[in-house]
Amino acid sequence: xxxxxxxxxxxxxxxxxxxxxxxxxxxxxxxxxxxxxxxxxxxxxxxxxxxxxxxxxxxxxxxxxxxxxxxxxxxxxxxxxxxxxxxxxxxxxxxxxxxxxxxxxxxxxxxxxxxxxxxxxxxxxxxxxxxxx
Numbered sequence: 001x002x003x004x005x006x007x008x009x010x011x012x013x014x015x016x017x018x019x020x021x022x023x024x025x026x027x028x029x030x031x032x033x034x035x036x037x038x039x040x041x042x043x044x045x046x047x048x049x050x051x052x053x054x055x056x057x058x059x060x061x062x063x064x065x066x067x068x069x070x071x072x073x074x075x076x077x078x079x080x081x082x083x084x085x086x087x088x089x090x091x092x093x094x095x096x097x098x099x100x101x102x103x104x105x106x107x108x109x110x111x112x113x114x115x116x117x118x119x120x121x122x123x124x125x126x127x128x129x130x131x132x133x
Contacts, residue, residue, distance in 0.1 A: 004109045014117050016070040020078025021118035025125040028083045060101035073099055074114065081118035082125070089115045 007014070064072065073095035081088035092114040096107035126132050 004106065005113050007113070010110070010113060012067065012070040013074040014113065016074030017078035017081075017114045017117045018121045020075040020080075021082035021121035022125055024079040024082025024084070025122040025129075026082075029126070029129050029131065057103060059103050059106070062099070062101045064099045069095075069099055077114070078118045078121070081115070082122045085122075088118065 073092070077088060077091045077095060080091060089111050092111035093104070093107045096102040096110050097104060100107070102110065123132075
């Protein structure tokens with residue numbers, strides 16, 4: 001799958017993912033960590049993929065393009081990943097399947113780029129916030 005992601009076409013999506021992760025990471029650094037420990041990881045998306053076995057078998061019509069998709073599929077999920085994180089890769093893949101019409105294999109490859117972007121943004125913010133020792 002080498003070269004499966006055209007980074008040039010994904011610039012806006014990557015930028016919105018980075019921005020969302022930055023905002024989520026900034027917010028999480030200002031909240032009470034004890035309250036967050038009581039929140040369980042979300043598994044609904046993973047279950048949905050399991051139960052909807054035909055989802056993502058083949059490419060379908062795209063529902064969102066450009067900035068609207070970048071804000072939802074990148075910014076919102078990036079915010080979630082920077083703020084909380086569990087299952088973010090599944091959320092990215094789900095956005096590609098349901099909103100871009102990608103098949104599951106293509107969505108998963110693209111989700112890896114998004115996941116790296118949001119994790120990198122969060123790492124930078126946690127480092128600059130003095131949370132990494």
